[in-house]
Amino acid sequence: MSTSKGSAAKGGGGKKKEVKKETKLGMAYRKDDNFGEWYSEVVVNSEMIEYYDISGCYILRPWAMEIWELMKEFFDAEIKKLKLKPYYFPLFVTENVLQKEKDHIEGFAPEVAWVTKSGKSDLEAPIAIRPTSETVMYPYFSKWIRSHRDLPLRCNQWCNVVRWEFSNPTPFIRSREFLWQEGHTAFANKEEADEEVLQILELYRRIYEEFLAVPVSKGRKSEVEKFAGGLYTTSVEAFIPNTGRGIQGATSHCLGQNFAKMFDITFENEKGVREMVWQNSWAYTTRSIGVMVMTHGDDKGLVLPPKVAPIQVIVISVPYKDADTTAIKGACESTVYTLNQSGIRADQDTRENYSPGWKYSHWEMKGVPLRIEIGPKDLANKQVRIVRRDNGAKVDIPVTNLVEDVKVLLDEIQKNLFKTAQERRDACVQVVSSWDEFTTALNNKRLILAPWCDEEEVEKDVKARTKGELGAAKTLCTPFEQPELPEGLRSDEGRSKASGAERNQNQANQSCQWTSKDAGDHYSSEAWEREYFQ
Numbered sequence: 001m002s003t004s005k006g007s008a009a010k011g012g013g014g015k016k017k018e019v020k021k022e023t024k025l026g027m028a029y030r031k032d033d034n035f036g037e038w039y040s041e042v043v044v045n046s047e048m049i050e051y052y053d054i055s056g057c058y059i060l061r062p063w064a065m066e067i068w069e070l071m072k073e074f075f076d077a078e079i080k081k082l083k084l085k086p087y088y089f090p091l092f093v094t095e096n097v098l099q100k101e102k103d104h105i106e107g108f109a110p111e112v113a114w115v116t117k118s119g120k121s122d123l124e125a126p127i128a129i130r131p132t133s134e135t136v137m138y139p140y141f142s143k144w145i146r147s148h149r150d151l152p153l154r155c156n157q158w159c160n161v162v163r164w165e166f167s168n169p170t171p172f173i174r175s176r177e178f179l180w181q182e183g184h185t186a187f188a189n190k191e192e193a194d195e196e197v198l199q200i201l202e203l204y205r206r207i208y209e210e211f212l213a214v215p216v217s218k219g220r221k222s223e224v225e226k227f228a229g230g231l232y233t234t235s236v237e238a239f240i241p242n243t244g245r246g247i248q249g250a251t252s253h254c255l256g257q258n259f260a261k262m263f264d265i266t267f268e269n270e271k272g273v274r275e276m277v278w279q280n281s282w283a284y285t286t287r288s289i290g291v292m293v294m295t296h297g298d299d300k301g302l303v304l305p306p307k308v309a310p311i312q313v314i315v316i317s318v319p320y321k322d323a324d325t326t327a328i329k330g331a332c333e334s335t336v337y338t339l340n341q342s343g344i345r346a347d348q349d350t351r352e353n354y355s356p357g358w359k360y361s362h363w364e365m366k367g368v369p370l371r372i373e374i375g376p377k378d379l380a381n382k383q384v385r386i387v388r389r390d391n392g393a394k395v396d397i398p399v400t401n402l403v404e405d406v407k408v409l410l411d412e413i414q415k416n417l418f419k420t421a422q423e424r425r426d427a428c429v430q431v432v433s434s435w436d437e438f439t440t441a442l443n444n445k446r447l448i449l450a451p452w453c454d455e456e457e458v459e460k461d462v463k464a465r466t467k468g469e470l471g472a473a474k475t476l477c478t479p480f481e482q483p484e485l486p487e488g489l490r491s492d493e494g495r496s497k498a499s500g501a502e503r504n505q506n507q508a509n510q511s512c513q514w515t516s517k518d519a520g521d522h523y524s525s526e527a528w529e530r531e532y533f534q
Contacts, residue, residue: 025361030299035242040171042293046302046366049171056169056176060286063366064172066310067289068179071207072158075181075284078203079156082196084183087155092127093136100135100262111163113176129162134229134255134281137184138263145277147268148188153277156183172290173247180285186265186277190256193278197234197252200282204236204250207284212292213305213417214238215425216249217513219477224459227281231256237476237513240294241424244445246476246515247291250284295421296390302367303389305417306410313339313346313406314363318356318375331374335384335402342403344410364389369413370406390416431483431511442466442473442514451485452478452512462514476513483511 025045029038043049048064060068092115113129116122130136137155145153162177169175183200187193201218208214216236226233236249260266260276269275296303306312315332319325332348339346349359356373363371373385383396386406390413397405430446432438441448452475459475466473 025358025365027299027301027365031242031297035294038299039290039294039297042297042301042365043171043290048289048293048302054176056165056174058171058175060179063310064286064289067292067304067308068286070308070310071211071288072181074211075203075207079183079200082154082199083152084154084156084185087137087157088159089130089133089136089140089157091130091159093130095126095128097135097139098128111165113162113164131161131163132283133157133159133161133182133184134259138259138265138279141184141186141277142263142265145186145265145267148270151186151188151267151277152192153186154183155185156181170290172286172293178286180283182283183281185280186260187279188267188269188275188277190254190278193254193280196280197254197282200280201234201236201250201252204252204282204284207288208236208238208249208291209418211305211307212288212295213307213414213421214249214291214295215418215422217477217479218481219479219513221251221477222454222459222475222512223456225475227251227253227255229258230254230281231258235477238291238295239425239428239447239515240291241428241445242294244428244447244515246447246513247287247294248476249288249291250282252282253280255279255281296417297367300361301365303417304367304369306369306414309345309367309369311345311347311366311368312410313344313370313372314368315346315348315372315374316356316359316363317348318373318378320376323376324379327379328374328376331379335372335374335399338402339406342407344403344406360387370409388413390420438473438514439466448473448514449479449483449511450514452510454478454510454512473514476515478510478512485511 027038027041027045029041031038044051046063047061050059050061052059098112112131114126115129116126141153144150158179158181160177160179165174165176167174172178185193185196187196205216205218208216216238218236219234221227221233221235230253233251233253235251238247238249239245240247255278257276257278259279265277265279266274267277292305292308293302296305315335317325317328317332319328329350332350336346336348349363351359354362360371367389369389371387371389373387375385378384378396381396382399384399384402385394385396386409387394388409395409425447428445428447429449430437430441430444431449432441433451438448438450463472463474
């Protein structure tokens with residue numbers, strides 16, 4: 001298992017330290033000095049969000065929504081290959097249905113928002129706003145599924161959900177309303193359900209690693225951390241080196257037959273015998289955007305991987321005194337047109353009330369991967385100057401090679417962002433085999449890989465013993481890719497004496513990732529990890 005310490009959006013504390021401002025767009029906080037303030041500044045100044053007058057709610061501006069739509073485009077196409085159908089279920093759910101599966105709703109109960117009035121009149125019965133949709137959908141699964149011919153039933157919806165958080169809200173990471181995709185499926189047997197769980201988990205890995213350039217671990221959640229009411233939960237887990245905390249990026253659950261029992265979802269098999277279905281649910285949210293910001297952003301602002309950048313190339317004219325501004329403008333327009341025709345998302349900043357330097361800082365703040373500058377010298381030499389956002393490297397390329405060279409650079413930036421993030425994450429991984437090593441690594445903000453017996457009592461004991469001094473260690477997942485365990489290693493390191501001597505003889509049979517107070521997931525058990533930011 002892995003663990004990490006500290007809040008993903010907190011870190012460094014420290015006094016406000018102003019960054020050198022070449023323009024009025026300079027950042028007031030450095031990422032390494034005050035991570036929380038830096039993050040808040042980046043998501044606002046890059047025009048991703050605007051604060052709303054209800055705490056915990058945010059306006060997602062086009063710069064964020066376009067990133068979400070690019071991920072949605074990929075994911076939608078992939079799940080349609082798996083025969084998923086689009087649905088939209090109502091936002092509201094009645095109290096009696098919501099309470100039907102008590103184990104499932106228990107973790108959500110404190111944050112469920114209720115509608116109790118219509119105008120000035122009290123409703124006859126309060127209506128909940130969905131915190132998740134199992135209890136909204138499954139009464140109708142029972143209605144639609146009658147025979148084995150109705151299976152598998154596979155539906156997905158893109159929607160919002162509401163969870164009335166009371167802990168510190170943070171844009172994207174922790175909000176009272178957020179966007180997500182949620183898939184809900186029913187199968188005739190467990191084998192088909194198990195297969196889909198891993199298919200979806202692999203798509204989530206691809207979203208994070210291939211699109212957002214964020215390295216993640218795939219694995220299985222512990223019994224303590226699994227989705228309440230489900231059979232087992234798999235997840236992809238990210239890690240923020242600046243704070244030493246993990247973030248649960250997305251989850252794919254096998255629900256088993258628990259919900260089928262509660263909502264009477266049965267079918268008649270080929271032999272005419274009635275059986276219960278096997279179900280899955282899975283989701284990822286706009287939290288993924290926040291993880292990307294935390295991973296790649298720097299002291300100039302946002303840094304976007306090209307695959308999710310709404311604008312991959314920004315073109316800026318650099319007219320000097322007595323320059324042929326008309327010709328330069330024409331060259332800029334031609335460059336944008338050529339790039340757009342080749343499938344590259346390019347645009348031109350034509351604002352005349354800002355200097356080129358101001359524009360440079362503006363688009364650096366917004367994280368655009370490549371900047372193209374065109375001035376009199378470039379015009380004369382039939383070239384353009386290209387500046388990379390990820391490392392600041394500058395190169396002059398001939399106009400004749402424009403499309404080919406830009407595509408190569410975008411691919412290099414995508415790979416470099418992932419490679420850099422992976423190296424930073426891997427440098428924080430520490431393999432431990434004793435309790436002393438465990439607590440030391442936790443205190444040093446490490447992502448811990450530790451031998452694990454996978455017993456609930458032991459996990460709760462570790463949390464209790466580390467809560468005050470170290471910040472409550474918690475498991476992220478048991479990674480599917482396992483290291484070799486030293487022969488004879490026992491699983492009783494760090495246990496309380498109450499565990500029982502005979503149980504202390506159990507052998508560790510796998511390694512698990514740990515972190516301290518992981519950021520949690522909007523789709524997790526235990527009230528979506530309310531420890532984050534405390």
